[in-house]
Amino acid sequence: MGGEQDKGSLTRRAVLKAAAAVAAAGGAAAAGYAAWRNSSYLFLMRNAPTEAAHPSLAWKGATVRSYRPLGTTGIRMSDISFGGGAIDNSDVVARAVERGINYFDTSPDYSKTGSEQTIGKALKGVRDKVFIASKFCTGDGHLPKDTPVAEIMRAVEGSLTRLQTDYLDVCLIHEVNSIDRLMAPTFHEAFDRLKEQGKVRFLGVSSHTPNLEAVMRHAVASGRFQVLLVAHNFGNWPDLTNIFHDAKQRGVGVIAMKTLKGAQATVLKDFADQSQAFSQAAFKWVLRNPDVSGLVVSIRDFNQIDEYLYASGQPLEASDAALLERYDQLIAKDYCRPGCGACLDRCPSDVPVDDILRYAMYYENYGREDEARMRYAALPPERAATHCVNCPAPCQAACPFELPIRQKLLQAHRTLQA
Numbered sequence: 543m544g545g546e547q548d549k550g551s552l553t554r555r556a557v558l559k560a561a562a563a564v565a566a567a568g569g570a571a572a573a574g575y576a577a578w579r580n581s582s583y584l585f586l587m588r589n590a591p592t593e594a595a596h597p598s599l600a601w602k603g604a605t606v607r608s609y610r611p612l613g614t615t616g617i618r619m620s621d622i623s624f625g626g627g628a629i630d631n632s633d634v635v636a637r638a639v640e641r642g643i644n645y646f647d648t649s650p651d652y653s654k655t656g657s658e659q660t661i662g663k664a665l666k667g668v669r670d671k672v673f674i675a676s677k678f679c680t681g682d683g684h685l686p687k688d689t690p691v692a693e694i695m696r697a698v699e700g701s702l703t704r705l706q707t708d709y710l711d712v713c714l715i716h717e718v719n720s721i722d723r724l725m726a727p728t729f730h731e732a733f734d735r736l737k738e739q740g741k742v743r744f745l746g747v748s749s750h751t752p753n754l755e756a757v758m759r760h761a762v763a764s765g766r767f768q769v770l771l772v773a774h775n776f777g778n779w780p781d782l783t784n785i786f787h788d789a790k791q792r793g794v795g796v797i798a799m800k801t802l803k804g805a806q807a808t809v810l811k812d813f814a815d816q817s818q819a820f821s822q823a824a825f826k827w828v829l830r831n832p833d834v835s836g837l838v839v840s841i842r843d844f845n846q847i848d849e850y851l852y853a854s855g856q857p858l859e860a861s862d863a864a865l866l867e868r869y870d871q872l873i874a875k876d877y878c879r880p881g882c883g884a885c886l887d888r889c890p891s892d893v894p895v896d897d898i899l900r901y902a903m904y905y906e907n908y909g910r911e912d913e914a915r916m917r918y919a920a921l922p923p924e925r926a927a928t929h930c931v932n933c934p935a936p937c938q939a940a941c942p943f944e945l946p947i948r949q950k951l952l953q954a955h956r957t958l959q960a
């Protein structure tokens with residue numbers, strides 16, 4: 543691991559000092575964080591049904607055609623890399639390696655450690671040829687920021703056991719939605735100790751929450767992180783382009799995720815007769831930016847490897863941009879934007895508009911019907927969409943995207959009520 547960056551060796555006190563310095567520099571921005579709702583705008587999480595309806599024969603056997611430097615880590619990652627969120631078949635992982643994918647992103651909370659076990663089984667014979675990233679996490683979920691250092695270290699050691707390896711190339715603080723969590727001394731101290739022991743190489747941060755731009759900007763400025771794993775897709779979070787550029791200047795690698803914009807099955811069927819896949823256009827859009835090192839996309843079957851890798855190393859064409867534009871037009875007045883929340887304080891009944899529309903999306907587009915209904919049922923009854931029935935809908939005037947909120951919520955209620 544010669545030549546690695548050593549930015550990660552700050553002491554606990556230095557971490558706090560660095561956090562304070564950055565916080566002071568970005569005080570105005572930090573004040574804005576409080577205004578954000580941190581709860582759960584995770585529209586873009588997990589795995590949308592994103593395969594092309596009619597795979598082209600031309601995609602068969604596609605391989606990685608481009609590798610890019612991951613900041614100054616010394617890693618050259620496949621531009622289209624493996625997201626392990628849904629993987630349960632080690633043969634699929636092995637096929638990905640054969641096709642040239644060399645970067646694998648997993649986490650203990652993917653399939654309650656099943657993802658790590660599957661990936662570990664497939665990669666143990668090729669460990670020196672691949673890079674593995676996992677998260678500070680357990681099979682039961684994310685570790686809170688005040689978790690004792692020893693417990694965080696044990697969690698990472700659990701990942702190493704399941705992955706059948708002695709070290710992680712990247713260990714990420716997972717789903718960071720606040721600067722407090724980003725700079726939590728516990729995570730940083732655990733990382734430093736694990737690094738000293740040779741069990742982790744680089745520190746990363748992942749985020750796909752409304753605060754993601756603020757979190758990523760702070761992460762770059764802090765000098766603590768070597769890798770950003772960040773939700774990035776056409777039309778969202780415009781400031782990311784600038785942040786990615788700064789990251790590159792500072793030697794921080796940028797990996798995009800959620801690149802498919804939670805592609806909606808109901809809309810994708812309108813693309814079924816296209817000769818090009820929506821996924822390929824979306825990937826080319828992300829990778830057209832040279833400040834992006836690569837992307838990870840959830841892969842769970844062999845066909846996805848063919849389809850996705852066909853876009854590797856390919857430029858964005860006018861036809862790709864047109865396809866993405868068409869998709870955006872189709873979803874324009876149907877898509878509740880993650881991180882928006884502009885309508886929330888207009889509702890006299892405090893109905894969580896964004897959350898309910900997200901649950902409806904889980905049901906309608908992600909095939910997660912039970913979970914969607916369970917989440918809706920867990921809302922306090924006084925915040926349910928039943929309030930919308932006789933409401934003049936003052937929320938709608940606040941929506942910059944002109945969503946017919948009342949109609950959508952009533953539809954969601956019909957769908958989600960048990």
Ligand code: SF4
Pocket residue numbers: 888889890891892893895927929930933934935936937938947948951
């Ligand atoms: S329609 Fe009325 S009750 Fe429903 S979310 Fe809008 S303001 Fe709230």
Ligand code: SF4
Pocket residue numbers: 877878879882883884885886895896940941942943944945947
């Ligand atoms: S204002 Fe529109 S896009 Fe924003 S949270 Fe409300 S419904 Fe969603």
